[in-house]
Amino acid sequence: MAGEGTVSDMSEVVVVTSGKGGVGKTTSSASLGAALAQEGQKVVVIDFDVGLRNLDLVMGAERRVVFDLVNVVQGDAKLPQALIRDKRLETLYLLPASQTRDKDALTEEGVGRVIEELREGFDWIICDSPAGIEKGATLAMRFADLAVVVTNPEVSSVRDSDRIIGMLDSKTRRAENGERLEKQLLLTRYDPARAARGEMMKVEDVLEILAIPLLGIVGESPDVLTASNVGCPVTLHNPGSAAARAYRDAARRLLGETIAVEAPPERRGFMSRLFGRKAAA
Amino acid sequence: MPAQLYPGPSLATASGSGPETDPDRLSPPALRVRGRSIMALVIAPEPPFGDWFAALDEQMRRSAGFFADRPVVVDLGAVLENAGRDAIPVALEGIEERGLRVIGAEGVGPNLLGGTRWALLPTRLQGRDVAQSPPEPTSPAADPDAADPPAAAAASLLVDRPVRSGQSVVFEDGDIVVVGAVASGAEVIAGGSIHVYGALRGRALAGLKTGAEARIFCRRLEAELVGVDQFYRTAEHWGAGLHGRAVQVRCDRGALQLSALD
Numbered sequence: 001m002a003g004e005g006t007v008s009d010m011s012e013v014v015v016v017t018s019g020k021g022g023v024g025k026t027t028s029s030a031s032l033g034a035a036l037a038q039e040g041q042k043v044v045v046i047d048f049d050v051g052l053r054n055l056d057l058v059m060g061a062e063r064r065v066v067f068d069l070v071n072v073v074q075g076d077a078k079l080p081q082a083l084i085r086d087k088r089l090e091t092l093y094l095l096p097a098s099q100t101r102d103k104d105a106l107t108e109e110g111v112g113r114v115i116e117e118l119r120e121g122f123d124w125i126i127c128d129s130p131a132g133i134e135k136g137a138t139l140a141m142r143f144a145d146l147a148v149v150v151t152n153p154e155v156s157s158v159r160d161s162d163r164i165i166g167m168l169d170s171k172t173r174r175a176e177n178g179e180r181l182e183k184q185l186l187l188t189r190y191d192p193a194r195a196a197r198g199e200m201m202k203v204e205d206v207l208e209i210l211a212i213p214l215l216g217i218v219g220e221s222p223d224v225l226t227a228s229n230v231g232c233p234v235t236l237h238n239p240g241s242a243a244a245r246a247y248r249d250a251a252r253r254l255l256g257e258t259i260a261v262e263a264p265p266e267r268r269g270f271m272s273r274l275f276g277r278k279a280a281a
Numbered sequence: 282m283p284a285q286l287y288p289g290p291s292l293a294t295a296s297g298s299g300p301e302t303d304p305d306r307l308s309p310p311a312l313r314v315r316g317r318s319i320m321a322l323v324i325a326p327e328p329p330f331g332d333w334f335a336a337l338d339e340q341m342r343r344s345a346g347f348f349a350d351r352p353v354v355v356d357l358g359a360v361l362e363n364a365g366r367d368a369i370p371v372a373l374e375g376i377e378e379r380g381l382r383v384i385g386a387e388g389v390g391p392n393l394l395g396g397t398r399w400a401l402l403p404t405r406l407q408g409r410d411v412a413q414s415p416p417e418p419t420s421p422a423a424d425p426d427a428a429d430p431p432a433a434a435a436a437s438l439l440v441d442r443p444v445r446s447g448q449s450v451v452f453e454d455g456d457i458v459v460v461g462a463v464a465s466g467a468e469v470i471a472g473g474s475i476h477v478y479g480a481l482r483g484r485a486l487a488g489l490k491t492g493a494e495a496r497i498f499c500r501r502l503e504a505e506l507v508g509v510d511q512f513y514r515t516a517e518h519w520g521a522g523l524h525g526r527a528v529q530v531r532c533d534r535g536a537l538q539l540s541a542l543d
Contacts, residue, residue, distance in 0.1 A: 159446050
């Protein structure tokens with residue numbers, strides 16, 4: 001946890017980042033945010049992907065966006081005007097990105113001000129980073145106390161995540177002040193059958209290369225895609241699904257609970273269960 | 282100034298008799314002595330010694346190679362004037378402690394060194410001052426992300442965490458030791474040898490200064506490219522046989538040799 005004081009006093013700024021695109025940052029930001037809010041925490045998720053915003057869609061708030069992060073940074077709107085409260089969870093808020101502008105509209109000083117203001121009202125500030133290593137990504141991580149590195153178990157995602165970890169250790173305020181920035185790995189789109197067949201990296205291989213603690217494993221799941229298209233984070237839309245359970249466990253670990261990480265079980269079809277076929281070891 | 286010492290005919294002529302003119306005595310072998318002009322560094326300690334030696338230490342820390350193997354002449358004029366002759370051995374002691382090679386002193390007469398360890402130090406070295414540019418700091422750099430390696434001893438740089446993809450660790454003054462893995466897309470470049478206590482997955486280039494005698498050692502070879510001195514190889518050259526094993530890379534008769542260590 002950041003700094004001293006009890007959990008309720010200190011707010012935590014979390015950056016959800018990956019390097020590689022399409023691995024599940026926005027999905028995870030929304031799902032973790034919702035899961036934390038379901039545990040009673042006051043949460044705001046901020047979309048840093050200026051020009052290609054997605055967080056509002058995944059949260060189902062796209063028809064209520066009036067002001068965005070760029071407006072607040074540039075002083076055109078006050079923060080409360082831009083924050084959108086979730087209709088389903090009263091302690092969950094969204095600060096959307098601008099769709100018509102680009103990342104150069106954001107300044108470090110402006111983002112810093114916004115985050116400081118948010119710290120006063122929220123327990124968790126989740127920064128959904130864009131893909132890449134340019135300004136959008138570096139600004140999203142700049143003020144973080146904790147990083148969740150989202151990685152798919154495949155080689156290019158792992159290498160990009162390694163790059164991002166290197167940047168987390170050097171381009172953040174905490175790193176520049178000589179403090180340690182806590183980093184945790186969220187392995188997404190994991191398919192145990194394919195890993196067993198050697199078509200996908202194993203969890204141990206990813207952990208060996210990235211060498212950061214594991215926050216959780218979210219298995220490949222059609223429930224996640226459904227939830228995105230319906231505009232509701234999977235932890236709310238389908239709480240019984242494996243993905244929702246994985247995100248809920250991850251949120252509880254962020255809150256300090258110790259829960260053993262389980263690899264998601266193989267999804268065995270009806271026929272294979274009937275005939276007792278096992279995947280190749 | 283070149284000088285030649287040669288007990289030759291001129292001596293014999295002067296003395297009238299000698300080895301050359303006496304056939305029963307063998308002439309001593311001719312001793313050839315050459316002259317050479319070299320540049321020594323002149324340093325001038327000034328009291329208070331605490332401050333001056335601190336400044337010297339800082340200079341030596343920042344540019345480890347600048348003083349290495351350079352002959353040093355100590356100008357003791359300021360010491361004598363401000364602190365007296367008893368301070369002379371203190372100043373010389375402090376300089377020698379730091380590994381500097383003192384070959385002469387100036388600003389003092391030889392009688393002032395009498396009775397000390399430095400009684401035989403030349404004090405009448407003839408020479409001319411020449412322009413000497415200030416030493417440039419050669420502190421180890423790691424860019425583009427400036428992941429900061431711990432302060433280096435004069436001969437080796439220790440990096441005790443993994444080198445992440447995109448990071449570049451460069452240390453021209455000696456060896457690099459990495460405790461951890463070197464990620465794919467990272468590079469380690471050393472003036473001397475490279476020792477990786479972990480998997481080497483990126484690039485390693487050794488011997489920028491020490492040339493072909495440098496080596497690369499790693500616990501697991503999964504590198505993309507290795508090089509020693511001017512020779513390099515990419516992973517497709519050494520194939521699958523050495524992949525994943527503890528390997529040593531060295532330069533042998535003008536070619537790169539990779540061999541398993543286990």
